[in-house]
Amino acid sequence: MTMNKAFYSDxxxxxxxxxxxxxxxxxxxxxxxxxxxxxxxxxxxxxxxxQSYTMRTGTELFLLxxxxxxxxxxxxxxxxxxxxxPKDVVFKALLxxxxxxxxxxxxxxxxxxxxxxxxxxxxxxxxxxxxMARMLFGRALPSFRKQIEQNFLQSMLxxxxxxxxxxxxxxxxxLSRRQVLCHQFVRLIRENSAHEHQVPFYADRLCISSRYxxxxxxENFGGLTPKQLIDKQxxxxxxxxxxxxxxxxxxxxxYFNFPEHTSMSRFFKRNTGMSPKEYRASRK
Numbered sequence: 468m469t470m471n472k473a474f475y476s477d478x479x480x481x482x483x484x485x486x487x488x489x490x491x492x493x494x495x496x497x498x499x500x501x502x503x504x505x506x507x508x509x510x511x512x513x514x515x516x517x518q519s520y521t522m523r524t525g526t527e528l529f530l531l532x533x534x535x536x537x538x539x540x541x542x543x544x545x546x547x548x549x550x551x552x553p554k555d556v557v558f559k560a561l562l563x564x565x566x567x568x569x570x571x572x573x574x575x576x577x578x579x580x581x582x583x584x585x586x587x588x589x590x591x592x593x594x595x596x597x598x599m600a601r602m603l604f605g606r607a608l609p610s611f612r613k614q615i616e617q618n619f620l621q622s623m624l625x626x627x628x629x630x631x632x633x634x635x636x637x638x639x640x641x642l643s644r645r646q647v648l649c650h651q652f653v654r655l656i657r658e659n660s661a662h663e664h665q666v667p668f669y670a671d672r673l674c675i676s677s678r679y680x681x682x683x684x685x686e687n688f689g690g691l692t693p694k695q696l697i698d699k700q701x702x703x704x705x706x707x708x709x710x711x712x713x714x715x716x717x718x719x720x721x722y723f724n725f726p727e728h729t730s731m732s733r734f735f736k737r738n739t740g741m742s743p744k745e746y747r748a749s750r751k
Contacts, residue, residue: 481616482551483597483604488538495537495703496710501552502536504528505597509545511538516700517653522547525581525590529572533657535703548597550604552620560621564628574650578627589630596623648673649687652680653696660700662724666693702738705731709747716743 478500488504488511490496495516504513506522513520513528516535520528522545530536532554580590603615655669663669670677670693677693684693701723708719720731736742741749 478551478553480553480612481556481600481604481620483600484549484551486547486549487545488541488547491536491538492541495535495706497707498530498534498536498551499532501532501554501557502530502534503550503552504530505548505593507546507548507594509542511541511545511547513537514539514703516703517656517696520577525579527578527580527593529576529578531573531576535657535700535707537703537706548601550597550600552616556616556620559617560624563621564624586630592626592630596626645683645686648675648680649683652684652693656697656700660697661704661722664697664701664724666697669693669697698734698738702735705735705743706746709743710750712747719743 495514504522505527506524508524510521510523513522514537515530516537519539520526522528579585580593600619603619608615651673652669655672659668666677666680670680673680680693684691684696688696705719705723708714708722709716714722716732717728720728723731725731725734732742735746739746
């Protein structure tokens with residue numbers, strides 16, 4: 468099954484699909500809903516702007532609404548099963564669960580169900596959940612749809628909660644202050660990079676110095692600087708808007724708080740090797 472980008476944007480109800488995600492190859496898209504991706508065949512490199520995940524058979528990725536997603540590369544046999552959830556469904560399903568589980572999902576959205584030490588039936592159980600999702604949401608449900616959506620997601624999350632070793636969930640509470648600040652910085656970038664491009668803004672929000680933020684980022688992101696992470700996310704944001712033919716380059720530059728469109732063009736070319744117009748032409 469092939470899905471167009473409208474599938475990814477937002478959803479009023481839970482949707483199930485099977486896809487190679489080729490529509491997102493080299494071309495990022497913003498998910499307006501929460502998404503669960505389960506890789507069944509092949510491999511793919513999926514980027515959320517700042518962070519990247521290598522998906523292979525047996526892996527699973529949860530992404531919150533508002534996430535930018537780009538497939539940077541994939542094998543020819545890559546296939547995934549996907550579930551899209553309206554934000555309110557996920558929020559209500561998480562309410563009865565322990566707060567530490569929510570923190571764990573937020574901080575560690577990537578699962579490997581075939582990792583060394585995984586329970587023997589873990590992957591087969593995940594496939595059974597996907598089979599149930601296909602049965603429930605792969606067709607129209609005229610009655611009790613909201614209740615079925617809520618019950619399905621809550622049951623699946625409770626199952627996952629019980630399969631994650633308790634020490635890992637508890638451990639998510641025991642992050643060092645530097646790790647907590649790093650997670651907070653990543654969240655701030657996702658929320659603000661469209662309009663705030665400079666490091667001092669983020670350091671001020673975290674109540675630390677720009678130099679200390681630089682030390683934290685270098686420690687957790689292989690020597691990268693805070694500015695490099697901000698710019699990486701901003702480039703992904705700009706690419707999403709350039710994919711909209713109704714917006715001019717000047718309008719996009721204004722939206723992203725550049726003083727003029729030439730400033731954005733120079734920034735974009737410095738980071739991608741192409742001007743915004745050249746990038747648009749390459750997408751046709």
